[in-house]
Amino acid sequence: LAKDHHYSTFNLYDRKEFEEALKKFPENISRDFKDPDEIIWDDENIMLIIRKNVLH
Numbered sequence: 001l002a003k004d005h006h007y008s009t010f011n012l013y014d015r016k017e018f019e020e021a022l023k024k025f026p027e028n029i030s031r032d033f034k035d036p037d038e039i040i041w042d043d044e045n046i047m048l049i050i051r052k053n054v055l056h
């Protein structure tokens with residue numbers, strides 16, 4: 001997702017800075033978390049689109 005600039009803040013990086021940050025990210029995760037499989041992530045900015053189909 002990061003490489004696709006899925007999040008708006010990625011557009012604030014110039015290309016070189018973005019590539020450096022992307023390279024450093026796994027190192028930071030390994031340093032800060034004992035077990036990456038146990039990281040809890042909570043995103044409170046989820047938009048749900050719900051549609052009701054009406055059958056005639």
